[in-house]
Amino acid sequence: MGKEKWQVNFVKITEVGPRDGLQNEKTIVSTEDKFKFILSLIRAGLKHIEATSFVRKEWVPQMGDAPELAKLIFSENRPGIEFSCLTPNIKGYEAAINSGFKEVAVFTATSESFTQKNINKTIEESITAFSEIFKRARIDNVKVRGYISTVIACPYEGKMAPEKTLEITKRLLDEGVYEISLGETIGVAVPSEVEALLNVLLKEVSPALLAGHFHDTYGMAISNVKQSLSMGIRSFDSSAGGLGGCPYAKGASGNLATEDLVYFLEREGYATGVNLDHLVDASLIMQSAMGKAFASRTFIAKSHARNS
Ligand code: HMG
């Protein structure tokens, strides 16, 4: 009975703090501190960790140490933990595989302007660049995840049409991508917009193939998770402490905080496999490495409770 309930209610969390969180922070964290952070995330029970990106250093200097970090991560066997990284093209893919990754993530967007500014390509060109990755990944037996950014709104073009996201989703799934992470990149969405998007997607795509990737700029991320859960989504991305920011909204918090997600899910009767106290330990490690106060309400409440 307990086991059955656990399976039915299990929610997968992909921890993106080391990548999406740190890529948006001004401070460049040392490779050693990133590694300590990752080890503490593992200790907290996180099993899917997006560790870094193999992109141009000139574009994202915070991820410039990807091969060095990978060396530490893969210095020993870590059973049951899946590490992934972003790869925009075959050059990034090869570097990732040579560094030991068995899972990569490709990334494009619903918005043409965002794709151009983010990866210097049109959406069509981005998918063409991925086709080489898909081909190699099939041969190398490497898992590929797919991100679609700006699924609700774009900082340059405004509101996005769900039909465009559906079209890109189907194309990536047809290529063998195992899960599409729906990027609410700027954190402006409200639940009715998430509902409208999922209503279109779920007509043709199983919820088991979709993940929610919410940023928390306006504090709406948990409400959007609740909406997504009610429509069958059981996979979400988050970053410890709410690490990160939003380059399009000064002072905004980053991804939905993993602490807030875990607190919400566990209190609502879902299982995550994550120990909240150990997760707070992980965030404390990164907070002190960065010398910056993290925004997650759950993290603040839990860490203050320890000191009182
Ligand atoms: P480009 O300048 O168009 O590349 O950059 P290019 O193909 O013209 O090549 C120019 C030079 O870059 C060449 O070197 C290439 O070898 C090199 P040169 O011959 O001049 O010495 N190059 C590379 N170097 C390292 N790694 C590579 C690579 N590819 C080519 N992979 C590129 C195109 C995509 C590389 C560039 O635009 C880039 O690095 N962009 C970074 C984008 C990024 O990381 N954005 C953040 C992640 S997306 C995100 O955060 C959203 C998400 O969280 C979901 C959500 O919230 O919405 C996922």
Ligand code: MG
């Ligand atoms: Mg993101």
